[in-house]
Amino acid sequence: MELLHAPVRLPPHLEGKLLRKIWFVGAAMISVISGGIAFAAGAVDPTPVKSENGKYLDKEGNPTFKVAPDGTVDWYTYSGYRRYHSECHVCHGPDGMGSTYAPAVTDSLKTMSYGDFVGVVASGRKSGNSVMPALGDNPNVACYMDDLYIYLRARAHDAVGRVRPAKKEDKTEAYTKEENSCMGRK
Numbered sequence: 001m002e003l004l005h006a007p008v009r010l011p012p013h014l015e016g017k018l019l020r021k022i023w024f025v026g027a028a029m030i031s032v033i034s035g036g037i038a039f040a041a042g043a044v045d046p047t048p049v050k051s052e053n054g055k056y057l058d059k060e061g062n063p064t065f066k067v068a069p070d071g072t073v074d075w076y077t078y079s080g081y082r083r084y085h086s087e088c089h090v091c092h093g094p095d096g097m098g099s100t101y102a103p104a105v106t107d108s109l110k111t112m113s114y115g116d117f118v119g120v121v122a123s124g125r126k127s128g129n130s131v132m133p134a135l136g137d138n139p140n141v142a143c144y145m146d147d148l149y150i151y152l153r154a155r156a157h158d159a160v161g162r163v164r165p166a167k168k169e170d171k172t173e174a175y176t177k178e179e180n181s182c183m184g185r186k
């Protein structure tokens, strides 16, 4: 009888093991849950953590957008909007919404990594009759990969709407320099 009322105590070495096991299962559950949420919301959190000459970067160093509370967008988002509408929208539809011919890239960028994006745009892709042309040799695309990625990432996260952004940050000198050298201008 005595034994039944006594608190259940495991031998010390087993108690430690059990605690570790509970901790491990708990940690595994947390990582499954947060992993699921992270995946649903996009591969990487798009929040900018730093900027380099007007280009914003997320915590993993990927290019990302910044939209101020008053709607002012970073230069890349604005530039990407313009480049997208001159080079991509004939197939992918206005504002990245997709067409009968090509997928909605605003959806693609909810999960597509920067590296995969650059790879597809530069080298193209083909699935049966569906062809994404390789655009890596087109300077109007190749010199603006980050702009395109950042604009479409902003669209994927609903940070900008289906219109030309009205207010934008200034183009930096560093950007102009890089752009001119990429485009072969002096």
Ligand code: HEC
Residues within 6 Å of the ligand: 084, 087, 088, 089, 090, 091, 092, 101, 102, 103, 105, 108, 117, 120, 121, 125, 126, 127, 130, 131, 132, 133, 135, 141, 148
């Ligand atoms: C001539 C039409 C055409 C043009 C122009 C075009 N695309 Fe595409 N793109 C496609 C098609 C079709 C696919 C789907 C290819 C497949 O099924 O594998 C595609 C696929 C993609 C994908 C992969 C989408 C995914 O969900 O996997 C990305 C990203 C993309 N295009 C970005 C761009 C960007 C950025 C531009 C402009 C610089 C552009 N495309 C210009 C036709 C085009």
